[in-house]
Amino acid sequence: MNLRNILVPLGGLALVGFGFYAYGWAGVAAVVGGLVMWALLHFTRLVNVMKKAAKRPIGYVGSAVMLNARLAEGVNLMHVVAMTQALGERLSPEGEDPEIYRWTDGTQSHVTCEFRHGKLVKWTLVRPQADADTPTQEA
Secondary structure (H helix, E strand, O other): OHHHHHHHHHHHHHHHHHHHHHOOHHHHHHHHHHHHHHHHHHHHHHHHHHHHHHOOOOOEEOOHHHHHHHOOOOOEEHHHHHOOOOOOOOOOOOOOOOOEEEOOOOOEEEEEEEEEEEEEEEEEEEOOOOOOOOOOOOO
């Protein structure tokens, strides 16, 4: 169980208690208003990220190399979806931990990300090998 699931509600209750202790019912109203505003900001960000992701194909990213350079260990899945502006192609079975997603670009390079408990733990970039038979263009 994630400790954050316990500490965040306890912190909210502590803030409400402090608001009542310091300013009475006006303090409770101010703290509850601030907590509601905080929740609405997070909800709005989530809706905007999902709205942008809905407009792109699943598992597509503009540049897998740039995504690989921007990834950092410990970021959550919503942050990666916000960076790619697309949902990842799920490679792991539904409801199983770790969750594995893949994003592919137009050159068939792809980044495969592994998330444990919603946090990025490792990722790999795979770039296709250029065939020796195909001629390269020279400037």
